[in-house]
Amino acid sequence: xxxxxxxxxxxxxxxxxxxxxxxxxxxxxxxxxxxxxxxxxxxxxxxxxxxxxxxxxxxxxxxxxxxxxxxxxxxxxxxxxxxxxxxxxxxxxxxxxxxxxxxxxxxxxxxxxxxxxxxxxxxxxxxxxxxxxxxxxxxxxxxxxxxxxxxxxxxxxxxxxxxxxxxxxxx
Amino acid sequence: xxxxxxxxxxxxxxxxxxxxxxxxxxxxxxxxxxxxxxxxxxxxxxxxxxxxxxxxxxxxxxxxxxxxxxxxxxxxxxxxxxxxxxxxxxxxxxxxxxxxxxxxxxxxxxxxxxxxxxxxxxxxxxxxxxxxxxxxxxxxxxxxxxxxxxxxxxxxxxxxxxxxxxxxxxxxxxxxxxxxxxxxxxxxxxxxxxxxxxxxx
Numbered sequence: 462x463x464x465x466x467x468x469x470x471x472x473x474x475x476x477x478x479x480x481x482x483x484x485x486x487x488x489x490x491x492x493x494x495x496x497x498x499x500x501x502x503x504x505x506x507x508x509x510x511x512x513x514x515x516x517x518x519x520x521x522x523x524x525x526x527x528x529x530x531x532x533x534x535x536x537x538x539x540x541x542x543x544x545x546x547x548x549x550x551x552x553x554x555x556x557x558x559x560x561x562x563x564x565x566x567x568x569x570x571x572x573x574x575x576x577x578x579x580x581x582x583x584x585x586x587x588x589x590x591x592x593x594x595x596x597x598x599x600x601x602x603x604x605x606x607x608x609x610x611x612x613x614x615x616x617x618x619x620x621x622x623x624x625x626x627x628x629x630x631x632x
Numbered sequence: 633x634x635x636x637x638x639x640x641x642x643x644x645x646x647x648x649x650x651x652x653x654x655x656x657x658x659x660x661x662x663x664x665x666x667x668x669x670x671x672x673x674x675x676x677x678x679x680x681x682x683x684x685x686x687x688x689x690x691x692x693x694x695x696x697x698x699x700x701x702x703x704x705x706x707x708x709x710x711x712x713x714x715x716x717x718x719x720x721x722x723x724x725x726x727x728x729x730x731x732x733x734x735x736x737x738x739x740x741x742x743x744x745x746x747x748x749x750x751x752x753x754x755x756x757x758x759x760x761x762x763x764x765x766x767x768x769x770x771x772x773x774x775x776x777x778x779x780x781x782x783x784x785x786x787x788x789x790x791x792x793x794x795x796x797x798x799x800x801x802x803x804x805x806x807x808x809x810x811x812x813x814x815x816x817x818x819x820x821x822x823x824x825x826x827x828x829x830x831x832x833x
Contacts, residue, residue, distance in 0.1 A: 493643055493702060494695075496642060496644035496700075501815075502819050502826060503819045505826045506832060518831065519832045534704070535741050535748070536741050537699060538698075539704075540704050540705055543696070546696045547696050547700070551831060554826060554827055555816070556808070556812055556827065557728075557805055563734070564801060567827075569828065569829045570831060591741060594740070595698055599696070
């Protein structure tokens, strides 16, 4: 299962819809995480906020290949993608484990992922470096077995995504 | 004498550890330190209030490896509505993990924001084990570092500190498991239920 999670609409005509799902977060209603820990300690594995996010994080967990498309703001994901990533914590348990010598949350049934993170927008070299470091941190908490970070100007995003999807078809 | 606005960027601000850290900070601070939580609707009001303050202290938890989206939203508003006199920005961040170093990337993001937007950058206190440390005897370590943080703002002699529970990682794993089991038990949820591998099933 392959998932393209985007903070903007994308038109990808060559996408194989039998193996790949495209979710446009900008078209969904997703509230901010309220930090209640309900998904860990009240209804484990389920967010207590029953909005569109509950249809997204199970797809994130199940996918073994992901492409995240997000505007970069201050070296971070911009708010649309960041809101969803925060709402994805039901895929983790409250419990802590050691990973690479650091403490991190235990994952529930989260498939190890080949991840490509495409950051777009008018970014400086410093922002791009911080964003790379952020994705490296995410890799530990989002079960990225391998990952690659790419950058594109805003007007080239769709073309870069199409090329990435085409490369999957060839592999 | 300066004046500090402590802005809580936690998504659960009224019940947050960040609020407790802010309260402890203000107790150890000789300057006037006012507190406000960032909400969905008060961004412009907070931007206007900033005119009165020499210092801005962001207090927040690490969230998905960086700033909580509550704070990101506010930063975007502040970028569009900056105060005429820009306060010095300091950071009081906590994460639930034992290693306070896991907070460093979030601090880098705020430093970048300050450079991009012309805010002088001040001091940093990064707290590890931040979900539980105030309920342990190690809270005394936190209080001590908070006093240093406050003194650094008062003197304009900025620095960086970190604090965590001085225990082994193995001991932290045991203690955190006990902490979360107790949290679940209050909701009538067992450890086995909390450890389910199922997601939305």
